[in-house]
Amino acid sequence: MNEAITSPSSSPLPSTPANRHELALNQSQSFNLSEIIFKVYNQAVCHSFDALEHIVVCIGFYAILCLIVYILIFRKWATLWNRNATNVRFPNTCKRVLFITAHPDDESMFFGPTIVSLTKRPDCHVYILCLSNGNHGKLGHQRQRELWDACKILQIPAENITLVNATLLPDDPTVTWKPQIIAKQILKQVHSLDIDTIITFDRDGVSHHANHCAIFYSSISIYVANLLHEGCRLFTLDSVNVCRKYSFLFDLLLSMTLSNTWCIVGLTDFCRIQKAMRAHHSQMVWFRRLYIIFSRYMIINTLREIQLSDAELEMQIDSLQKSN
Structure with missing residues (x-):
């Protein structure tokens, strides 16, 4: 008869006081x-x-x-106790101001507070140079009419608007605009209109749109090359992170703390800027409807004046990025 062989390891341990104590422990x-x-x-x-x-x-x-x-800041007596307590802090010496944008709707979507603030100055003339007709969706003719309608709401005369319709400057974020073509258009306007101030996008273009960024680098290149007439100043619109971008007027304290130049509009002018943006009917998709409600660019603009040293540094950074 065969006997079952049991492994020693499989047999249960004897229940001793020591084992029970170890198990309880x-x-x-x-x-x-x-x-x-x-x-x-x-x-x-x-x-x-x-x-x-x-x-x-x-x-x-x-x-x-x-x-x-x-x-x-909208109380007249505010400046009596604090000279910074003003809704507009922009040089009064700027009399002929050129806004350089990439597409129809940029003027309302990003630069509205500055445009509204400057058009209120009786001795300030505001001009718009839009470098494309916004034909990305084959709506170039419609967007051209919308630009004129929006500028009318912003109180910019029709004769002060220049819209460039060049095949080499298409409304397309995948196409790199050539700096020399942009520079040619800018210099033409600056010299023919005797512009003393240029306002455009900064290196991040607010929304990182390639066409916006191209305008910035073209602007600083002609500034570094000393192609602008003497005394012409260059300002760029500050880009901010997404949290600040959609914080509406609750970006106010940060804006006034971090910037030396700003334009802040009251609720009446805020509604006017919204109306100007709504004039761009073809662009009013759902996310832009949310944008005009929550974006700080509809009520606050902060700007930075570009100095020669800043422009040279930006050009060096751009060269390094392209080489890498």
């Missing part, structure tokens, strides 16, 4: 570890809620402070 340690993890988790949750509560309070306080400052 392991269970106790496991229970203590679980209890410690549970306590740590509860403390982390409590601290998270406390931190979240503090963050909400700080955000609420900041929002209320922005509203208070926004109300105060």
Whole structure:
């Protein structure tokens, strides 16, 4: 008869007092570890809620402070106690201002507060140079009419608008605009209109659109080359991160703290800029409808004046990026 052979390792350990004590000790340690993890988790949750509560309070306080400052800067007596308490801080010596945009709707979508602020000055003449007719969706003729309608709302005379319809400057983010072609159009306008101030996009183009960025690099290249007439100043519109971009007037304190030049409009002018943007009917898709409600560019513009040293540095950075 064959006998079953049992492996020694498979046989149960004898139940001795020592084994029972060791088993109880392991269970106790496991229970203590679980209890410690549970306590740590509860403390982390409590601290998270406390931190979240503090963050909400700080955000609420900041929002209320922005509203208070926004109300105060439109009071005539505000400048008596603080010279910075003004809704427009832009040089009064700028009399003939050229806005350089890439597409119809850029003037309303990005530069509205500055345009509205400057058109209110009786001795300031505002001009628009739009470098393409926005024919990306085969709507060039319609968008041209929309540009004139929007500028009329912004109180820019029709004779002050120049729309370039060049095959080498298409409305296409995948096409690289040649700097020499852009520079030629800019210089033509600057010299024929006796422009003393240029305002355009910065290196990030607000939305990182390739056509916007191309205008910036062309502008600083002619500035570095000293092709502008003496005394002509160059300003660029500040690009901000996406959180600030859609924070409406709650970007006010940051804007006034981080910039030396700004244009902030009241609610009446804000509605006028919205109306100008709505004149671009062909562009009013759902996300642009949200944009004109929440974007800080509809109510706040901050600008930076480009100095020669800044322009040279930007050109060097661009050269390094292209070489890499």
